[in-house]
Amino acid sequence: MNQYVMKRIWLMWAVLCLYHGAAGQPPRGPLVVSPQVNADKSITFRYLAPAASDVKLSAQFEKAPLPMTKEAQGIWSVTTKPVKPDIYPYSFQVDGITVMDPANVAFFPNERFKASLVDVPGETPLVHAMKDVPHGSVNYEYYPSLEGTTGSLVVYTPPGYDKNPSQNYPVYYLISGTTDTEETFFKVGKTNLILDNLIAEGKAKSMIIVMPYGNIAARFAEQKGGPKPADPTVRDGDDAVKRANDFGNDLISKVIPYVEKNYRAIANKNNRAIGGFSRGGGQTLRAAFGNLDKFAWVCSYSSYLSPAEMDKNFPQIGSNPDNTNKQLKLLWVSVGSDDFLYKGTVEFMDYLKAKKVAYKSLITDGGHTWMNVKQYVAATTPLLFR
Template sequence: MKKIVFLTLFALGTLFAKAQQNLFGAQDIESAVVHPDNTVTFRFVAPDAKKVEVAGDFAEKAEENPVGGVVGTGLLPMTKDENGVWTLTTKPLASEMYMYLFVVDGVATADPNNPYVFRDFATISNVFVVGNGLGDNYLVNDVPHGTVSHPWYPSKKSGKERRLTVYTPPGYEKGKDKYPVLYLLHGYGGDEGEWSSFGRATQILDNLIGKGEAKPMIMVMPNGHMAMEAAPGESTMGFYKPSSEKDRADEPGDFEIGFKEIIDFVEANYRVIPDKAHRAIAGLSMGGFHTVHISRIYEDTFDYIGVFSSTGSLRRVSAEGIYKEYKKGLKKQKENGFELYWIAIGTDDFLFDSNIDFRKTLDDVGLEYTYVETDGGHVWKVWRKYLTWFTPMLFKH
C-alpha cells in the first residue's frame, strides 16, 4: 500500500513539474548562451517548422523595417538537427547589449528559453549582454548598488498622480548626505521604465560611481506622456495593449510646462542640493526635444543639459505654443549661463539633418555647446553609450 501511495505521489509530482515546465514554455535547453570568445548560441525546439531565423540587431545586414519590433534587425538563418532543434552560433560579437526575436515560418516570436524580455511600448524583445568591454557597463558587477523605487507624484497639470522611476545612489538610505539630481527623459515609444530596462541606466550609474568615474547622484526618470499615469500595466488602466490613442494623446507643451511639479516633488521628498549647479537634464529623441524646451523655459534651473539623437523642432506643432520663437528662451538661457550643453547623434539617425538645423539655431544665438558625432542610428546601442559618456561630466564644478 505504501509503495502504491509513493508511486502515486511520485507520478503526481512528475506531472506537476511537467505542467509547470509547459506553463512557462521551457524546452529544457539553453539559448542566447554567450561564450568566452563572444560568440553566442541560440537554440529553439520546433520539429515541424519549415524555417526558423534569428532577427537581431547584431546581424550584419539590417533591414529598413524592424522585425517583430526589434529596430535595425537583420535575419540570420538557423539550422535544424535530427531532433528538431534549430541552432545558430554567431561570429564573435562586439561587447554590447543586444535585442532579438525568433522568426518561425514568417511569424515573430520570443525565445522561450531566454526569460530576459523587455517591453518597448507595445512590442517585446529578448535581450542578452556580451561582456569583455563596453557591455560590462550594462551588467550587475561587484560594486556598491543603488536603489530603484517607483514613487507617485501629484500632478495638477494632468489632474492625476503620476509614476516616476527614481534611482538613489549607494548608501543613500543610511546616510545624511545631499546629492545632485539628473532628470533623464525617454523617447516617444517609452515610459518611466524604459531607461532602467533597455537603457540599463541604473547599472551604468552603479558601475561608474563604483569606479569613481561619476559623482554619486540621484537619477529621476519620469513618464514623458502626460496622458499616461504610468507605464502600461502599472496604472489604473490595468493590463491592456498600448496604443497611441490611449497613451500618447498629449497636448503639446503640457509635459514641459508641468515639469516643475516633478522638480518640486523630488526636492521635497529626497535629500538633494536644490540649486542650478546640482541639477542636470538629458533625454533621447522626444526626451531630447523635451530637454531642449524644459531647459530654456526654466532657463535658470539646469547647469547641465544633454540632447541625445534629437532636435529642437521634433514635431509639427513645434512652431506653436511654447515652441514658438524659442530663440528668445535660448538667448536667456545663454545669458544666465550653464556648465555643459552636450549634443550627440549618430550619422545614420533619421534626425541627423534636423539636428544640423538645431545646431544652426544654437549658433545663431551664440549658445555654446559640445557636439559629439558617432556612427549608428536611432537605437538603444547609441543611447546607452551616450549616457555612459555624459554622466561622468556632471557636477564636476
C-alpha cells in the same frame, strides 16, 4: 500492525504523492539554452517550435534576419559571427510572427515591439558591466499626476544613500524615447551600473537619477478607459509639441515636487539636470528652454528642435545668448552619424553655433540605438554638477 506493513503503506503513500504532483504539472519540452555567448563572441540562439516551418533571428547587430535550422526535438538554432561586445535587442520571426525568446528573462521594455536582450561582455569590462564596486539601489515609485491619474517612475539612488541620512544629492531627470517605458534606461541603458562604475572610479558625482514614463497621453487614455492615441506623425507638429508640453507640465508640477518631498534631493536649479533620448530628448529641450529657472544642465541624446520651433517658441534662447550661457552650465547634444535624426540634429547644432549659444557635442558612429545612448550617458554624467 507490523513493521513490514507500515513500510508498505508509507511506500504506497509516497508513490501516490509523486504521481499526483507530476500529474498536476504542465507538460515540459526539452531544455532550451538561449542565447549562448561563445568564447569567440559568436552567439548561438535557439527556439523551440516543432510545428513551425520557418524561423529566423532578427538582431540589431545583423543587417538582415538570419535563417535558423531545425534540429532534433523541434529546436531551431543559428550561430552568428563574432559580435562586438555590447547589449543588443533581438527577436525571432516564427512563420512571419515576431516573438521574444522564451528561454531568456532579459527583455527590452517597450510599448510597441517585444524584444529580448543579449549581453556580449568585453575582454575588458565595459562601462555598463556589473563590477565589484559599491552599488546603488533602483526603486519603483508611483506619484499623483495630471488629470487625476497615477504616474510611474524608476529612481536610482547612489551607493551609500541609505547609510548617509544627512547627505542630500543632485538629481538627473532622464527620459526615454518614443514607445519606451520608464524602465528602458534601467533595463536596456544600464544607467544604474554605469553610474555605479563611474562613481567608484571617481569620475562622476553621486547623484539621484529619476526615470519617468514619457508617454503620458497613453497613460491618461489607459487610466480613463479610452483608446491609446497614435504617436504624432510630425516631430515638431502641433500634436507633438502639445504632448511634450503636457509632459513638461507633469514633470515640473508633479514629478519634481514628489521627488524632492520623498528623496533627499537638493532643491535648486544648479543641482537639477535633465536629459533624454529621441522623443525624450525633444521633451528635455522643451522643458529646459521653457524653464531655465529649473535646470542648469541639459543633455539631448539623438534629438533636436528645429530652427523654426526655436524661433517661434523659444526665441529668448538665441536672441539673448549671454543670458542663456549664464543660465546653463551645460548644454549637450549628441547623435550617431547613421542616425535617421542626424541631419536635424546637426542643423540644431548649427543654429546654436550661429546664435552663439554655448554647447558641447559628441558625434559617434552608429544609428538610433541604445548602444549609442549608453555612450552618451557615460560621457555626460561625469560633467554634471561640477
